[in-house]
Amino acid sequence: MINSHFATMTNGRAVKLDVIPTLAFDDFKKAILDGTAAGQRVSAMFGDPTSQSEVTQLYVVMADDEQNQLYIGRTHIEGDQFPSLTPQCPQVHLFEREIAEQFGLKPIGHPWLKPVRYHRSKTGRDAWNRPSDQAVLPAVCDFFQVEGDEVHEVAVGPVHAGIIEPGHFRFQCHGERVFHLEIALGFQHRGVEDAMIGGPTKRSIHYAETLAGDTTIAHATAYCQIVEALAHCQKTARAQMLRGVSLELERLANHVGDLGAVANDVGFLPTASYCGRIRGDFLNLTALLCGSRFGRGMIRPGGVGFDIDDSRASELLRRLDKAEKDTANSVNLLWDTPSVMARLENTGPLPKHIAVELGIVGPAARASGLVRDLRQDQPSGIFRFSHIPVGTCDTGDVFGRVFIRWVEIQRSIKFIREQIGAIPAGSPLVKVGSLAPDSLVATLNEGWRGEVCHIAITNEQGSFARYKVVDPSFHNWAGLAYALRGQEISDFPLCNKSFNLSYCGHDL
Amino acid sequence: MTDTIIHIFLLLTLPPLLLGVINKTKALFAGRKGPPVLQLYYDIIKLMRKGMVLSRTTTWVFIAGPVVTLAAVVLAGMLIPIGQFDAPIAFAGDLIFFAYLFGLARFFTTAAALDTGSSFEGMGAAREVTFACLSEPALFFALLVLAKISGSLKLTTMLHSSTSAFSVAMAAPLVLVSIGLFIVLLTETCRIPVDDPNTHLELTMIHEVMVLDHSGPLFGIILYSAAMKLFVLGTVLLHIITPFQMNRMWLNWPLFIVEILGLAIVIGVVESVMARLRMRHIPYLLVSALLFCGFSFILLMRYYK
DSSP states (O other), X not given: OOOSSSEEEOTTOOEEGGGSOEEOHHHHHHHHHHHHHTTOEEEEEEEEEOSSTTEEEEEEEEEETTTTEEEEEEEEEESSEEEOSTTTOGGGHHHHHHHHHHHOOEEETOTTOOOSSOOOOSSSOOTTOOOTTSOOOTTOSOOOOOOSTTEEEEEEOSSOSSSOOOOEEEEEXXXXXXXXXXXXXXXXXXXXXXHHTTOOOTTHHHHHHTSSGGGHHHHHHHHHHHHHHHHTOOOOHHHHHHHHHHHHHHHHHHHHHHHHHHHHHTTOHHHHHHHHHHHHHHHHHHHHHHSOTTXXXXXXXXXXXXXXXXXXXXXXXXXXXXXXXXHHHXXXXXXXXXXXXXXXXXXXXXXXXXXXXXXXXXXXXXXXXXXXXXXXXXOOGGGGTSOOOOOOOSOOSHHHHHHHHHHHHHHHHHHHHHHHHSOOOSOSBOOOOOOOSSEEEEEXXXXXXXXXXXXXXXXXXXSEEEEEEEOHHHHHHHHHHHHTTTSBGGGHHHHHHHHOOOHHHHHO | OHHHHHHHHHHHHSHHHHHHHHHHHHHHHTTSOOSOTTHHHHHHHHHHTSOOOOOTTOOHHHHHHHHHHHHHHHHHHHHSOOTTSOOSSOOTTHHHHHHHHHHHHXXXXXXXXXXXXXXXXXXXXXXXXXXXXHHHHHHHHHHHHHHHHHTOSOHHHHHHHHHHTOOGGXXXXXXXXXXXXXXXXXXXXXXXXXXXXXXXXXXXXXXHHHTTTOOHHHHHHHHHHHHHHHHXXXXXXXXXXXXXXXXXXXXXXXXXXXXXXXXXXXXXXXXXXXXXXXXXXXXXHHHHHHHHHHHHHHHHHHHTO
């Protein structure tokens, strides 16, 4: 179904701002609800301040995976409130909370209106009427509470026993059983979106690379595609191939690391320690390309920062073969050990219809049976020419989320081998000109966690007036909270690891 | 007299070595070098020299927990015979005393955990006592079997009976008992598949979570008594699964050391080849231990009728 109210748009193509229709709020709402009813997803919904302080512009970018199309629309909000869409369209719940926090606009009827990252708004308005002389501190707020004599509350974090990022988790439990889990993040908020405004500057690419350290390549790619689209810059096939290879190497390293971490959480040593080592082997492959294990400096506007030569290509293939063999040996132990399978199966299930409602992306969505992969649905770069089959699993439990990673590992290795086997000629980096003024561009890439979405709006000088980042974790944290309902509290670490979401990617 | 001194010496010095051997075995399976075999000794010495943090909300119970536990476990270690030698303390009915020394230790550990008022520690304490309810009867059935075989209520006589009074008819009950006791051993010493001693995840731990707030010397005492508990229960199990003896009496000491280190390797292997059970499934395992020991007792009753 074509979304008749919104303008169509392609992933990574700039559109002029005046092409984007400004709808009345009711039409805007109807278009979103019709779209989601027809299977479209809300990739991003965000506010943009206008010259009048009383008026805020609300943009929405919807992805139609079947039609391989993006839709964009906007509306004006006057005053300090608007009717919430969340009751009819749960997947925008966090976007609305974000808008409330950033612009002080109250979504009336939102069932659980709380701050997202605990900071002051851009406009001076406050959706919660908090006194302005009081500091806004993360996770200092009321939590959902279950009442009853035998119900107890467990609070975990933000300081954890392991070396992980800070986040606060509140469990409402009955004995070992979890009734409800509420997650409060925001401890890592750095203000990246605001720092991007006025760019691109020399710093912008580094901001993009450090949005979420383990997703460096995907975020840097999304940023570079923004710049290139606005500058109408044509990359070479060689650069696109190298970007694709780095993206898949990032996926490999993280997926292998996750499999090891899951094994560690169930106390299964062999896979845990071998995968920890093999993850390092994949990281070293990225280092072979660009000198940084996390791919810093690899992706640059106009192409890639480092070229590949024959000797390094053959070295990469040699090491890839070895790592593939090691991974298979270590990971297959999981499926062959009954005590491991007993832990993974039927733990933390996320049913398909819930995954659709919450707008889950990435491996977590595919594990719940959704055929959702941007490399197929909204392809960009090398993925327009070379396809990676999408794997799905219909169990939706920890096993599904773990197994899907193993499937993707095998396919990514195959993809890299094909690409490195036939490297196109060309220059790795081309010059990027100045950016088109008064335009908007959205770029979507399938990072290892799922949809990495960047959106930029330029002003009349051609610099960023608004920059929006949506990390896959932003969609998926709610999925984790849901997956834990009715589960045992001791299975939380395992469920958490099977999603392995980013805190800093969410907190920006 | 010499034997008593050796008994006490081994009881006090050997236990941390067992943990070192277990960890070395696990490291071998994981393809790692692993910590030195003597690591736990270093850790305990290090902790003993540290200061400790005491929360204002805790009372004397918090300090009493580890101290009483250590005292109870040392005393339990004096009640069991090592190898072919008699226990330093032995009297009729000491098997009950032995079992409830562990009960006392558990009571004080959980009381100290509850004393902190932390929700994690409360959760750990709840898990600990729930599982103890199932492992304790299994231990009792095992002791009953031995009492029946030896016709004595003295641990020294009972544990030596599988060597001295062995007959073929006892083989089946003893095999069952040793399986049951091995499960009890893994439970009581918090090993995989029941508990994961290496995890840092406070929501999944059982024993480790109860001692989260202990630090410095108190924590050192906890590590030490946990190792000693493994040593004591391991010694009991060894009497049943390795009823060997050497011609020369003094050679039985090195034999025992080899046996207990061998048991540590077996525990390390078990921990390496399987994942931890889901919390909900742990009672099934404990009930099976209870059934092994109980069924063994029934078999024996038929035979001795």
